[in-house]
Amino acid sequence: MNEATPHSEGFGEFVGRAFGNRSFVIGLVIALVVAAMAAISFFWTPFDVTRLVVADRMQPPSAEHWFGTDHFGRDVLSMIMIGARNSIAVALVAVVIGMGIGVPLGCWAAARGGWVDEALMRFNDLVFAFPALLSAIMITAVFGPSAINAIIAIGIFNIPVFARVARAGALSIWPREYILAARAAGKNKSRITVEHILPNIANLLLVQGTIQFALGILAEAALSYVGLGTQPPMPSWGRMLFDAQTLMMVSPWLALFPGCAILITVLGLNLLGDGISDIFDPRSRRRP
Amino acid sequence: MSLLEIEKLSLRIGRTQVLKEIDLAIEPGEVMGLVGESGSGKSMTALAVMRLTPAASQMKGRVTFDGIDILSATEAQMCALRGDDIGMVFQEPMTALNPVKTIGEQVAEGIRWHTRASRAEAEAQARKILDRVGLPEQKFPLSRYPHELSGGQRQRVAIAIACALKPKLLIADEPTTALDVVLQAQILDLLKELVRENRMSLLFISHDLAVVTEMADRITILRQGMVTECGDTARTLSEATHPYTRQLALASMHVPARVRPHIDETAPDTLLDVANLTRDYPGRRRSLFSKPEPVRAVDNVSLKMKPGASVALVGRSGCGKSTLARMILALDTPTDGTIKFRGMDITRADETAMRRARRNMQVVFQDPYGSFDPRHTVERLVGEPLHLLERKPDRKERRDMVGRALHEVGLSRSDMEKYPHEFSGGQRQRLSIARAIITRPKLVVADEPVSALDVSIRAQILDLFAEINQKLGVAYLFITHDLTVARAITDDVLIMHEGRIVERGKTSEVLDHPQTEAAQALVSAAPDLHRAIARRLQEQG
Structure with a gap:
């Protein structure tokens, strides 16, 4: 046995196992495709989306315009590529804000208990009681409509969701005997939280993260719809979807393609989250 | 004709062969003991009789119950059998009942399903059977919920559900393993009486040879999915001709060879000194305005331990022994009293001082899976x-x-x-x-460290404890409800009852001549293989 390696499983084996996991591979491929699309759109898109060609308006998918054109004659594929950038950025950053603040709060509430727990959770309920979207509209209305403010507004309402999931998960781990053993080994609560609680609730948080990501895309879409999110002429998936709403009967592809983009992205991230939590669970390793 | 006949039953789940050509027959009114270590296929055999095996399993062979071929019966036929002619009691009373339904509903449920009785009739019948299993109307109305009952009482409800329709065969899968010895004795007595009254057959599954000997007329020993021996209980175990049977019997009576570590009784140094320790928990509020009466888990306990000593803390479940252990380990704060560890008061120590103390005391928990x-x-x-x-x-x-x-x-x-x-x-x-x-460390607190283990593994772990005690001079505080463990590994014993230490002294003296009622109850309820075999042989003449 090689003394230098920390685990019996080498890096090569780990990668091998990761790529043997079907949901991880599919999820990863989808996520990479979406990310690549967003990245390419910074340098090149099939057509310029700021130029309106009214003569080409509402064309069905064709060899020239793969996904067709909208009522201003803009190329839908190009818009989806640029929209990926906005939608993903808003939803992802909002999830990061929610996790970054919500998870520590939830873990703290579970570890500390007593009045801290009570106060934090009641405050949580208070935030929950506000209709999230209305409050987001309020925030963006006060601080001015922009993508950044939309991110902050959506992020704030992710905090109680993650706090609650983290607290519930942590509470179910705390009474386990291995936590008692760690306490008997003299470790304090913050250290136990980092070493034992977080790894064991990570899969819960990952799943919640993908759900919140999907909701984030939709929330951004809603905000953009009322003109408080991404500002035109910048396209976003949500805006495209809502713009297409009135034209559903005439040119269904306008709704179909951005809708599919949201669906596939969310599905991919779900699979990726599942795969990651599988791979990092040591119980999924085969016995030697 | 036998009531239940299993012939060459094989069962595989995926690629794992779980059972290999099992043969087993139970006559009407007979108690059959099924013994084996974990993973030997005891529970799978029981589930196969009920045809409740996991979905991925494949069975071969023949299982005949009361003339019905179980393996080829339709699902509707099986539903009619389960709970009516075959009843089952599981190991874990805490999870075997539905927490959101009253005990009355749960007992009546099966009666209504199988007999199409009206609600009132079923409830009357449920009342009768609950009275029978020792849950009388005045104290346990049908409207009680499972969480209002103790573990032993819940197991009585589970037995009532299984026996409500006077089944021809009762299957009990480790029904007392999760209970303390006194409750175990009560539940075993109840099962015996019910079997006798209703002329039921009983398939009694256990890993504890002493318990099986008390219960079963005949015994079947399973190992790795195969029957190694089958026969009259007393004769099989007393003669122990089969090597595996002998190995099991020896392991369950195993006492580690211990050279008593030299403890100077007169030496002034004390490792652990617990004085007047009390722990109250907030009780349940009786009304909105009254202050809740606190529940006293540990009541004015004092004890002293010398370095290198091995002390057993014995008591029934819920007597406060685990709470006491947690306070000694400083995982819980006492309401009153002091704990001195190596001369330092750990009840009021700061973090840095505590670290030094913690280094010298460690803990071993019961559940090897959860810790x-x-x-x-x-x-x-x-x-x-x-x-x-x-x-x-x-x-x-x-x-x-x-x-x-x-x-x-x-x-x-x-x-x-x-x-x-x-x-x-x-x-x-x-x-x-x-x-x-x-x-x-200088002190290891072990909270029921072997009660979740099979007998042969248990013997090995006890040996290990004894060896470490000698080699490293570690003192043990052994918390257990199992007197054979206390006898095997400790020099002194403390008997705890309802939060107090009621008796203390040398382990062998206290366990051979218990003085207090609590200690006597524990000693007389403790299953003992020698005594059980002797009693059986005597009954048979």
Whole structure:
């Protein structure tokens, strides 16, 4: 046995196992495709989306315009590529804000208990009681409509969701005997939280993260719809979807393609989250 | 004709052969004991009779119950059998009942389903059977919920559900394993009476030979999915001709060879000095305005331990022994009283002083499955207490220390790369012990460390405890309800009852001549293989 390696499983084996996991591979491929699309759109898109060609308006998918054109004659594929950038950025950053603040709060509430727990959770309920979207509209209305403010507004309402999931998960781990053993080994609560609680609730948080990501895309879409999110002429998936709403009967592809983009992205991230939590669970390793 | 006949039953789940050509027959009114270690296929045999085996399993062979071919019966026929002609009692009374339904509903449910009786009739019948199992109307109305009952009472409800329709065959799968010895004796008596009254057959599954001997007329011994021996209980066990039977019988009576470590009784130094310790928990509020009456879990307990001593703390479940242990380990704060560990008052110590104390006391828990974080390697888990050391060991030293601890408990150094799920129950308990001794503590508190283990594994772990006591001079506080464990490994015993220590003294003296009522109850309820065999042989003449 090689003394230098920390685990019996080498890096090569780990990668091998990761790529043997079907949901991880599919999820990863989808996520990479979406990310690549967003990245390419910074340098090149099939057509310029700021130029309106009214003569080409509402064309069905064709060899020239793969996904067709909208009522201003803009190329839908190009818009989806640029929209990926906005939608993903808003939803992802909002999830990061929610996790970054919500998870520590939830873990703290579970570890500390007593009045801290009570106060934090009641405050949580208070935030929950506000209709999230209305409050987001309020925030963006006060601080001015922009993508950044939309991110902050959506992020704030992710905090109680993650706090609650983290607290519930942590509470179910705390009474386990291995936590008692760690306490008997003299470790304090913050250290136990980092070493034992977080790894064991990570899969819960990952799943919640993908759900919140999907909701984030939709929330951004809603905000953009009322003109408080991404500002035109910048396209976003949500805006495209809502713009297409009135034209559903005439040119269904306008709704179909951005809708599919949201669906596939969310599905991919779900699979990726599942795969990651599988791979990092040591119980999924085969016995030697 | 036999009531239940199993012929050459084989069962496989995926590629694992769980049962191999099992033969077993139960006559009407007979009690058959099914014995084996965990993983030997006892529970699977029972589930196969009910045809409740996991979906992926494939069965071969023949199972005939009361003339019905079980393996080829339709699902509707099986539904009619289950709960009517065949009743089943499971091991874990805490999870066997539905927490949101009253006990009355749960007992009446089966009666209504099988007999199409009206609600009122079914409830009347449920009342009768609950009275029979020792839950009288005045104290246990049908409207009680499971959480309002203790473990023993819940097991009585489970038995009432299984016996409500006077089944021809009752299957009891380790029905007393989760209960303390006094409750175990009560539940066993109840089962015996019910079997006799209704002329039921009973398939009694257990890993405890003494318990099976008390219950069963005939015994079948399973090992790795195969029947190794089958026959009259008393004769099979007293003659013990089959090597595996002998091995089981010896293991269940095993006493580790201990050279008593030299303890100077007159030496002035005390390792642990607990004085007038009390712990109250907030009770349930009776009304909105009254102050809730606190529940006293530990009541004015004092005890002293010498370095290197081995002391048993014995008592029924809920007597406060685990609460006492947690306070000694400083995982819980006492309401009143002091704990002095090596001369230092740990009830009022600050963090830095506490670290020094913690290094010298460690703990081994009961459940070998729950006491390890499944996501960490053994190296990290066993090395967890090392951060208590004055000087943090570097990576290599750390690995050396973990390796040595693993070696001391009979595991190999290379095991430190593995994860807990790669070990069996007994091996995990060795890991717990390795974790407990890695800082070379002076005191190890062991909370029921062997009660979740099979007899042969249990014997090995007891040997290990005895060996470490001698080699390292560690003092033990053994918390247990099992008197054979106390007898095997400890010199002194404390009997705890309702929060107080009611009797104390040398282990052999107290257990041979118990003075208090609490101690007598424990001693007389404790299953003993020798006594059980002798009684059976006497009955048979």
